[in-house]
Amino acid sequence: MTIQEFQEIYTANTELEKEVVELIVSNAVDYDSFESFLDELLTYGCVTGYISELIYYNQTAEFTQRHAEEINELVYANLIMIGFDSPAQFFGDKWDKEDTLCLDNNNRNLLAWFAVEETAREIGIALELDMVA
Numbered sequence: 001m002t003i004q005e006f007q008e009i010y011t012a013n014t015e016l017e018k019e020v021v022e023l024i025v026s027n028a029v030d031y032d033s034f035e036s037f038l039d040e041l042l043t044y045g046c047v048t049g050y051i052s053e054l055i056y057y058n059q060t061a062e063f064t065q066r067h068a069e070e071i072n073e074l075v076y077a078n079l080i081m082i083g084f085d086s087p088a089q090f091f092g093d094k095w096d097k098e099d100t101l102c103l104d105n106n107n108r109n110l111l112a113w114f115a116v117e118e119t120a121r122e123i124g125i126a127l128e129l130d131m132v133a
Contacts, residue, residue: 015070
């Protein structure tokens, strides 16, 4: 499906979803299809710069603050699903254990990228795309 078709058929339900849809649309302009962009984003992650609006710490920190409640719910749901007790277990060595309140950039950055990738994955699942696991 083209990016335009994606925009026409998918309706975002939350503010986080709405922003992720906007980010996908604005960054997938050079891709032949929504699926090819989504596949690369989910394979290589935000760390590679696929989402140009979330490259720098100030951008990811603002994104995390803007969507803090929804990101918290997303992290919590994944922790419960996997059976972990804390984000430190979930994110492993990337998580700054000394910043449990996510006041510094490193953990905010991880949370922003996680939220975008997980929301994109959920969009793919909602659209019943085979490439999304």
